Amino acid sequence: MSELPVIPVGALASESVTVTWELTVAHFAAGMPEVYGTPLMIYLMEVAAAKAIQQYLPPGWASVGTEVCVKHLAATPIGFVVTATATVTSVSSRSVVFAVRAHDGVELIGEGTHSRSVIELERFNARVLSKAGHNVL
Helix, strand or coil: CCCCCCCCCCCEEEEEEECCHHHEHHHHCCCCCCEECHHHHHHHHHHHHHHHHHCCCCCCEEEEEEEEEEEECCCCECCCEEEEEEEEEEECCCCEEEEEEEECCCCEEEEEEEEEEEEEHHHHHHHHHHHHCCCCC
16 A cells, blocks of 8 residues: 555544553652653543544554654643543645644643654564664664
8 A cells, every 4th residue: 555545634533541640740750740741641642643543544554653742731630531632634645643632621731733654564563673683782
């Protein structure tokens, strides 16, 4: 398959998580606040984006994140449910671009854009294995 499958602009999905201590900045860095970590918010946005387009991909295909431009706008304490939503805003021959947002039930905590490339898993994995064979450690 040389071109992207048909992925409609406007396709969207959401993913939610309850903030636990393991998802806080304090878990990763002693002395930091017990609030939802930025990398984990971005990961939730990426999961929502992948979910938004997975149904349009043929068997053996997936998507991988290639670019993230996100602002973390507000802190979220333990116990809150964060929901990330990703909406397809454009599709090109090489990538799918999403508007991403995260909300904690009280306020918008993050927003921005995210891009993903659609890949054929067998070919992608072969390239990764080839690269691993060149490990210079």
